[in-house]
Amino acid sequence: MATAGSLIHARGLVKRFGSFEAVRGVDVDIAPGESFGFLGPNGAGKSSTMRMVSCLSPRSGGELRVLGMDPDTDGPRIRARLGVVPQQDNLDVELTVRENLQVYGRYFGLSRAAVRERAGELMEFAQLTDRADAKVEPLSGGMKRRLTIARALVNDPEVLLLDEPTTGLDPQARHVLWDRLFRLKQQGVTLIVTTHYMDEAEQLCDRLVVMDGGRIAAEGSPSELIRRYSTREVLELRFPFGRVADHTEVAARLAERVEVLPDRLLLYTDNGDAALAAAHEAGLRPVSGLVRRSTLEDVFLRLTGRSLVD
Amino acid sequence: MTTNDAATTRTAPAATGRSGSLFAEVGRVLEGHWVWYRLNWRATVISSVLMPALYLIAMGIGMGSLVEPGEFTQGHDYLVYLAPAVLVVSLVQTAAGESTYPVLSGFKWQRNYLAVAATPISPARLALGELTWIALRLLFSGLVYLLIAALLGALLNPMVLVSLLAAVLTGMAFAAPVVAYSATVQGEGAGFNALFRFVVMPMVLFAGTFYPVSQLPEVVQPVAWITPLWHGTELARGLAFGTLEALPALLHLSYLLALAGVGTVLACRHFHKRLVV
Numbered sequence: 001m002a003t004a005g006s007l008i009h010a011r012g013l014v015k016r017f018g019s020f021e022a023v024r025g026v027d028v029d030i031a032p033g034e035s036f037g038f039l040g041p042n043g044a045g046k047s048s049t050m051r052m053v054s055c056l057s058p059r060s061g062g063e064l065r066v067l068g069m070d071p072d073t074d075g076p077r078i079r080a081r082l083g084v085v086p087q088q089d090n091l092d093v094e095l096t097v098r099e100n101l102q103v104y105g106r107y108f109g110l111s112r113a114a115v116r117e118r119a120g121e122l123m124e125f126a127q128l129t130d131r132a133d134a135k136v137e138p139l140s141g142g143m144k145r146r147l148t149i150a151r152a153l154v155n156d157p158e159v160l161l162l163d164e165p166t167t168g169l170d171p172q173a174r175h176v177l178w179d180r181l182f183r184l185k186q187q188g189v190t191l192i193v194t195t196h197y198m199d200e201a202e203q204l205c206d207r208l209v210v211m212d213g214g215r216i217a218a219e220g221s222p223s224e225l226i227r228r229y230s231t232r233e234v235l236e237l238r239f240p241f242g243r244v245a246d247h248t249e250v251a252a253r254l255a256e257r258v259e260v261l262p263d264r265l266l267l268y269t270d271n272g273d274a275a276l277a278a279a280h281e282a283g284l285r286p287v288s289g290l291v292r293r294s295t296l297e298d299v300f301l302r303l304t305g306r307s308l309v310d
Numbered sequence: 311m312t313t314n315d316a317a318t319t320r321t322a323p324a325a326t327g328r329s330g331s332l333f334a335e336v337g338r339v340l341e342g343h344w345v346w347y348r349l350n351w352r353a354t355v356i357s358s359v360l361m362p363a364l365y366l367i368a369m370g371i372g373m374g375s376l377v378e379p380g381e382f383t384q385g386h387d388y389l390v391y392l393a394p395a396v397l398v399v400s401l402v403q404t405a406a407g408e409s410t411y412p413v414l415s416g417f418k419w420q421r422n423y424l425a426v427a428a429t430p431i432s433p434a435r436l437a438l439g440e441l442t443w444i445a446l447r448l449l450f451s452g453l454v455y456l457l458i459a460a461l462l463g464a465l466l467n468p469m470v471l472v473s474l475l476a477a478v479l480t481g482m483a484f485a486a487p488v489v490a491y492s493a494t495v496q497g498e499g500a501g502f503n504a505l506f507r508f509v510v511m512p513m514v515l516f517a518g519t520f521y522p523v524s525q526l527p528e529v530v531q532p533v534a535w536i537t538p539l540w541h542g543t544e545l546a547r548g549l550a551f552g553t554l555e556a557l558p559a560l561l562h563l564s565y566l567l568a569l570a571g572v573g574t575v576l577a578c579r580h581f582h583k584r585l586v587v
Binding site: 057077088102104108152 | 324325326327328329330334335338339341342345346350420421422424425426427428429430431432585586587
């Protein structure tokens, strides 16, 4: 049964491409106004899940309700109320910024007067007003991305689905984009984001699932997940390449858990400074020692034994 | 689904998008093209009208001066004999251009079809919109061509406007199956070159545009009969010269409608298969 009031409801959701199973039984409920994330490395099944939820791709198995309707039978009616930001921009580069918004609005059945007004608002929102009548082709990557997001908002969607919204953007462009998405969140738009950046997930998501190999490995808010699957702090000890393994035995005695990476050891502990002092006392001489707070990256490492960006 | 209570103040208001009727949504796809076309039509007119005008001048007036009006020109000047046929051949060539690279681009390079797939408009309706747009483009190109042909004194009477409809149908009998094919192309469109070289070009030369097919060796003639161009040329000439008989007219028309119809069904299906994965 659908959880009362959930916009997206999935049980045992499966996607197969031939004999390959990209999504292997995903359960998810997303409530109105929530910012929800699918976090995972490339190939985890995030995008396939997202495409099914966006009513772009039929499910191969399981149960799925979007806005209370079945995508298999009500695709057009559901899509009329969604906003989809694809991984790769697919703007009409031969049209202007304004024309892109207006043409897309017409696809959603808005009147000409409505799309004219909406295009003005959205260019304001996307900080593209001064480029209104410029062709899309020469715009920067960040501008194109903002326009793609603005275009997805043309029908005032109840749910905005963003597939890797900031992949390929420089740090400043990412922050501008996150700021825009925050505003939407404040206006009550439900956001669903896939990302393989932990900082993006922490910035944007109230709640997220960590996906790996087509399955959900864990679910919770970023802070909950960190509390559940990691320690408060992490001590990173960097060693010359290839010499890391020599020190694992000593390090294991100093922390609750140790992860071995090619160039460093991660010591999971509630008190990083104390662990660093203990490491020196135990005779470890790392190239550098750094104490930091746990992040979702650590959660992911714990859950899958791999790092997110590999 | 209704969002239950007023206490969830953060809930966004209902979306403004809605799906529409088949007619309305095909219209919206056309409108999308129009936004681009209204600023760029000049370039397309030059390429799709200048060429047939040059044909008409070179072949009709230049070479035509060597051709005595006779039985095979149905008693007309060669220029007049040529005019309705060049109309058909030029629309078929324009149709070939419009139904190949632009369609592949929609899926692969510009990917604007993928953007439409995320709207209420279904892939099949998008395909219908694309085909309707091509038909409108052909109609417009044909009208401009007829204007030039009239100025050259190549037209006998206004019946050639009915020939224009036959020419647009011929263009679509070619375009629809080609659009269906283009929607399945995964590579960079190498097959299109083969299509232009081994289908379009021979058709232009051997399907009865410049001389009756009956002038060809008998073994080759059936090859001309399977081309949409030959059927369209017979129709267009017959209509323009008032020599069309009912039974052949019906056969030509049926053949062209069947090609256009089957092509349209396949195009809708292939658009769906390519976009809904």
